[in-house]
Amino acid sequence: xxxxxxxxLRENAMxxxxxxxxVALSGGAxxxxxxxALRALAPQLGxxxxxxxxxxxxxxxxxxxxxxxxxxxCESWGVPFRSGRGDAAAFAAExxxxxxxxxxxxxxAFLEQAAPGKLATAHNADDNAETLLLHLxxxxxxxxxxxxxxxxxxxxxxxLDVTRAEILQYLSENRIPxxxxxxxxxxxxxxxxxxxxxxxxxxAENPRFVEAAGRAMRLSRAEDEYLSGLAAKAEAACxxxxxxxxxxLLALDPVLRSRVLLGLLRSxxxxxxxxxDEAALEALVQSPNPSACATxxxxxxxxxxxxxxxxxxxQPGRSLPPCALVVPGTTVLPDGAGKIIAAFTKYFKFSxxxxxxxxxxxxxxxxxxxxxxxxxxxxxLTLSGGAKTVKALMIDRKIPQYLxxxxxxxxxxxxxxxxxxxxxxxxxxxxxxxxxxxxxxEAPQDxxxxxxxxx
Numbered sequence: 475x476x477x478x479x480x481x482x483l484r485e486n487a488m489x490x491x492x493x494x495x496x497v498a499l500s501g502g503a504x505x506x507x508x509x510x511a512l513r514a515l516a517p518q519l520g521x522x523x524x525x526x527x528x529x530x531x532x533x534x535x536x537x538x539x540x541x542x543x544x545x546x547x548c549e550s551w552g553v554p555f556r557s558g559r560g561d562a563a564a565f566a567a568e569x570x571x572x573x574x575x576x577x578x579x580x581x582x583a584f585l586e587q588a589a590p591g592k593l594a595t596a597h598n599a600d601d602n603a604e605t606l607l608l609h610l611x612x613x614x615x616x617x618x619x620x621x622x623x624x625x626x627x628x629x630x631x632x633x634l635d636v637t638r639a640e641i642l643q644y645l646s647e648n649r650i651p652x653x654x655x656x657x658x659x660x661x662x663x664x665x666x667x668x669x670x671x672x673x674x675x676x677x678a679e680n681p682r683f684v685e686a687a688g689r690a691m692r693l694s695r696a697e698d699e700y701l702s703g704l705a706a707k708a709e710a711a712c713x714x715x716x717x718x719x720x721x722x723l724l725a726l727d728p729v730l731r732s733r734v735l736l737g738l739l740r741s742x743x744x745x746x747x748x749x750x751d752e753a754a755l756e757a758l759v760q761s762p763n764p765s766a767c768a769t770x771x772x773x774x775x776x777x778x779x780x781x782x783x784x785x786x787x788x789q790p791g792r793s794l795p796p797c798a799l800v801v802p803g804t805t806v807l808p809d810g811a812g813k814i815i816a817a818f819t820k821y822f823k824f825s826x827x828x829x830x831x832x833x834x835x836x837x838x839x840x841x842x843x844x845x846x847x848x849x850x851x852x853x854x855l856t857l858s859g860g861a862k863t864v865k866a867l868m869i870d871r872k873i874p875q876y877l878x879x880x881x882x883x884x885x886x887x888x889x890x891x892x893x894x895x896x897x898x899x900x901x902x903x904x905x906x907x908x909x910x911x912x913x914x915x916e917a918p919q920d921x922x923x924x925x926x927x928x929x
Contacts, residue, residue: 475644479511479632483519488630491520494591495630498581499525499548499555501540504596506547506652507641508633512594513551524554526588528581531561532573536656543653558584574663589628597622597631600638603687604668611664613749617698621691637684705733717784723759731759742774742785758783765875779874793848793879801844801911811880812917814846822910830917832884832898836909839886839902844913846882853883855890857897867896882915 483489495516497509509525516523527544529537541557548555566576585593602621609618624634633641645652661667676683708730712722718738723731735755739747747770754768758778767777767787777787792809799805801816822833853864862870868878873895884892892898894915904910 475636475640476511476514478636480515482635483632486624488625488632489519489521489592493521495521495523496589496593497525498585498593498595499527499544501543501653502655503641503645503652504598504633506650507644508594508596510650526585527557528584529557529559530577530580531559532563540653556588558588593629595629595631596633598633598636598638598641599684599688602634602691603684604665604673606687606691607668607672608665616694620695620698635688701733705730705737709734709737714782717782720759720781720783738785739770744771780872787876794882796845796847799844799846807882810918812915814882815914817912819912820909822904822906822908829895829897831912831914832892833904833910833912834902835904836911839911842887845885848879849883853890855893855896856899858900864893871896884913
């Protein structure tokens, strides 16, 4: 067994000389064997070894026995030891978790804090085969078929290629004591039922099923790593300033698109995205509605805005209220919607056309009041192509929904003459060399992308 552990450590680059390694020690056969193996290998590896034990506040006197056993074992072996305690039952009730999940969360929270360097857990080859079966039962994808990874961050699993039978044989041959958790014999949780009922049937068909499952999982992990690399490049190609390009996503192979969408979900801090979450994003990408939205786990919204998929898009604010313009001068718009600067010029010079600065004929607006406001139902604006509703023009221009009520419309004594982001009524357009009023809209940089309102 020692040779197998050493090979796993080296093949997966789990430790290097000078590392501090903490063994998660429960007192059971697996963790005791792991501590014994690493204690034997520590001088060769050049690592410092310690152990940590967590008491879950359940199983009564048996759990007290486990803690005392772990402490005594570490004292006899000269291994620094630390223990912690929690109330898994209370934590489960408080968070609405199963007792097993609550115990695991408390245990890992303690272990992560107790381990100054690497944290070694005693997952073995049988555990990994059970995990593969659990993932199969639950309908996992390719990543789930990779089973338990040999390492994740600073967590390492040196026993992952050692079977439970090999562990028990090693302890017996070396007369190393351990304790048994009485709950492991019960079939109350799914993992125990897989361990006691399903795995023995498979091993009866193939006595080396655990090893065969290990080979299959290694292949799956290698393929998953390769596809993840391709997906990372694809995701980078699909990214925009605010989200993801829908056309770029649609151009991907469905397998890669699925992984990119999973990456999007994980970027929203969803640790365990569901198949329904992924299906919801795929539906948005395929949707003919350019303004469709979906809500995924945790109440997180993802919206389609024409060719963009926007995670956590800005919520549409209230429509910009009417505001009289200072002419000439600067008008700060309400609700942080930006500002409008108005200045007269006697000899208007043509500059690059844009949709945030308009040159209005002076004689058309002289001595008349100007105001800005957000759009209202029924607003119509005349542009070079004729008159259309502002709503239709914004759809044609692909203005995102959350911006539509915030883009200022320009009115001259009640007549709609322009909308920033859309254009100016040609009847009010000053020609080069004419006296004009230059009206410029400056959008707040943090409120929206200026490119969305500039031609």
